[in-house]
Amino acid sequence: MLDRLVQAYTPLMFWTGLGILMVRFLPTTFPYWLGRGLYWVGVPIEIFALARQTTFDERAQLALTITIGSLLLGLGLGWLSLQIWQRIQPQVAPSAPALQGSLLLCSMLGNTGFVGLAIVPYFxxxxxxxxxxxxxxTQNVFGTYGLGVLVASYYGRQGSGTNRWWLQLKDLCxxxxxxxxxxxWLTRSIDFPESVESSLHASIWVVIPxxxxxxxxxxSQIQGWQSLKLALLPAILKTIxxxxxxxVGITMMGxxxxxxxALVLMSGMPCAFAGLILAEEYHLNGNLVASSIIVSTALFLVMIPVWLYIY
Incomplete structure (x- = not known):
């Protein structure tokens, strides 16, 4: 198991560490354009390639149902914890909607694409x-870029006076x-040239790094410990x-x-990097999302051996 853990952790630690080291040598606009490139080009190509490989047999339908249930569970847990947090700290800051939206995104969305598909194959x-x-x-389509966009759009527009249901629908579409x-999905039956197919598969291993x-x-841009303390709540909800x-639920299902x-590991992935993209796109609290990513990633690395031992 130790060998598999080392193989799984190495890409994550190497590329993330490289980003931390590179930041001082890069133009200040580089992360913005890299994020926009992933949102508009990289991730859509990755999902396009995965959708062409997906078949919906009986067990696929069960996996889809379980995934949607886990997303709704995460959203519910995040909302419940938010109500408790508001009672403990009743003073609402001017940026509260942005903070609330970020907390819900972090509680619901896991990094199943960039981290999950890079690590789960080892186990x-x-x-x-x-x-x-x-x-x-399913999480990317229904969760991140479906329910996640609706949540981000709703809370991002709370303070602008332009929060209308049709705007959320427009953002979603x-x-x-x-x-x-x-x-x-629509091109699954179409055979692409071998060079195109191989390029699609290779693109996944460009998007992930x-x-x-x-x-x-x-x-590397996180400042202060306060944001890390706030990030403990969504990180614990997401990874533990x-x-x-x-x-427990799927074990009771047999x-x-x-x-x-596979389902337990995917549901316990660290808070989604896509949450940071959505936070920047819809003006939420990016500092909380970034802090949640680092805290949940640390917790996730600790929890992998636990899930392997239990399951």
Whole structure:
């Protein structure tokens, strides 16, 4: 197990560390354009490639249902913790909606694409890896760029006086990753030239290092411990509470072996890097999202051996 942990941790630590070291030598606009490039090009291509490989047999439908349930569970846990937090600290700051939206995103969305699909293959057999792929695609389509966009758009527009339901719908319909999934799904029966297919698969391994580098850049910009303290709540919900509840639930459903391990690992992924992209796109609290990423990543690295031992 130690060898698999080292193999899984190495890419994450290397590329993230490289981003931390590179930040002082890069133009100040580099992280902005890298984030926009991932949002508009990199991630949609990754989802397009994954959608072309996805088949919805009976177990795929079960994985899809479990993933949607876990997203709603994360949103519910985040909302409940937010109510408790507001009672403990009743003074509402002017930026409270942005803070609230960021907390909900961090509690709900995990880094299933950049981290999950890079790490889970080390612990799950190739025949059962489809559970992780379906979880990742479903979270990106229904969660990150569906429910996540609605949450980010709603809370991001709270203080502007332009918060209308049709604006949330407009934001949702303009998400490039949804179009990437739709095109990938509709072209599954079309055979592309081998060079195109290989380029699509290779693009995934370009997007992942790019995301890790950007995460390292953003983590290096965190200032002060206060934001790290606030990040403990969504990080614990995302990496400990949610996979624990999901693991109990799917065990009671009779799911065992690598499928169960794949779903538990994916549900316990650290807070999504895409949450930082959404925070920047919709003017939420990016500092809380970045802090949640680093705290949840540390917790996730600790929890992997725990899930491997239990499941």
């Amino acid at each position: 799950v057999s190739a025949t059962d890896l489809s559970w992780a792929v379906i979880y990742s695609v 303009s998400v490039p990753s949804l179009w990437g999934f739709a095109l990938g 790019g995301a890790f580098i950007l995460m390292g850049i953003r983590l 509470v949610m996979p624990t509840l999901l693991g 799911l065992r072996g690598d499928p169960r391990l």
